Structures are given as C-alpha cells and as structure tokens.
Amino acid sequence: MAKRTYGQYCGIARALELVGERWGMLVVRDLLGGPKRFSELHRGLKTIPTNILTTRLREMEQSGVIERARSEQSSSVVVYRLTPYGRELEDVLLRLGRWGARSLPVPEDGPGYIDPAIRALRGSFKPDRAGDWTCVISMEFGMFGILITIQDGAVNIREGHSRHSDLTIDVRGSLIPVLSKQVSLDEALDDRRIGYRGDRTELERFLHVFAMEHPM
Numbered sequence: 001m002a003k004r005t006y007g008q009y010c011g012i013a014r015a016l017e018l019v020g021e022r023w024g025m026l027v028v029r030d031l032l033g034g035p036k037r038f039s040e041l042h043r044g045l046k047t048i049p050t051n052i053l054t055t056r057l058r059e060m061e062q063s064g065v066i067e068r069a070r071s072e073q074s075s076s077v078v079v080y081r082l083t084p085y086g087r088e089l090e091d092v093l094l095r096l097g098r099w100g101a102r103s104l105p106v107p108e109d110g111p112g113y114i115d116p117a118i119r120a121l122r123g124s125f126k127p128d129r130a131g132d133w134t135c136v137i138s139m140e141f142g143m144f145g146i147l148i149t150i151q152d153g154a155v156n157i158r159e160g161h162s163r164h165s166d167l168t169i170d171v172r173g174s175l176i177p178v179l180s181k182q183v184s185l186d187e188a189l190d191d192r193r194i195g196y197r198g199d200r201t202e203l204e205r206f207l208h209v210f211a212m213e214h215p216m
Helices: 011-019 024-031 038-045 050-062 089-101 111-124 185-190 200-209
Strands: 066-070 078-082 135-141 144-151 154-159 167-171 194-198
Touching (some): 024 038, 024 078, 038 078, 050 066, 194 200
Antiparallel strands (some): 066 078
C-alpha cells in the first residue's frame, strides 16, 4: 500500500507526510531522550497498539527520520534512535510543546505528570534570560520531583531530588498560570498553589527564565 501524500509541493506538507501521522511526533519526542527498545517506546506511549507502533517505526525508518542500531549495553538488543535528520526536529518539538502547554489543564498528581512537565520546562527555558545565573532548583510534586540545574546559560532537567538545592518549589497545582502571568506570584503563594524554600529573588528569576506566553 502506497504511503498517503498531500500532493502539494510544500515543506510543511512534506514534514507532515514524514512525521504527521498519529503517534509519529510522540515517537520522535520520546527518542529525543535517547535510543529506546520497542518495549520501552510502547511503555512510554501506553495506549498505542503494537501494530500501529510497528507501522510508524517502519515508515519513519524508511523516511530517514529514525534508524535501528545495536544497544551500547548489549549487542544482542536492537534499539531505535533518531538520525541526524530526525534530531533536527528537536527545536520544532520544543516550540510546539511550549505552544501546547499554554492550554494544558491542571494535572493529576502522580508520576505521569513528570515527563510532560520536564518537556514543558525544557521548551520554555530562555538561555538569554538565564545569562550567567547558576542555580540548582528542586521542584517537588508530592513523592515525585524534578531537578533543574542552570549554569552558563544552559539547563539540565531530569527527574530527581536534591537536599542541596538553592531553591525548592512545592507544586500543588498547575504552574502554567503562574509562568504565563495569568496568576501573580503573590496570588499563587496566597492560594497555596505553590510554596517555596529559599530566596524569593531566585524564585522570581525562575519564573522569568521559564516564562510562558499567555494563551490567546
């Protein structure tokens, strides 16, 4: 069966032909974190049928977006990874994620929120605003946490905790209204939407560096 096309000589149409089928961009999203086995991709996407995942992987491999390789841990294990061409989608996905995050609902508590929150924070980070700021920030979501390390205009964001953070933010609701200035910091603190331990100046700088645009 021939792959469907839009029949238009257009870069946007071509991009959608390559990765626009359902689940395609989410496969790319998950591979941005590194190579993954089929089972790891399936576990991360949760509800995707295995036959659909198999089809998407085959199509994206044929298109030069991903490739199969041997795992560095075991030569007998096959993993999927982005090609250099596929990795060029990172900036596009971060921008798309930042746009979509502006209308996310209040999340449910639990580990299912951590990965989307990490992606949203990576997408909203503004290195020009960070400048020479050096800071270690712990974001606490009940039992789960995100550790943010900022240094020399670069950021590393991962799941985890630290007892030696410069700033700890206790998140009790969605941060998006605060980051997009729909809710002021004082209102968020008064409503117990968030709490913090550390210097308020650092908290204010965090909100500035990771600010999101107000949804229209």
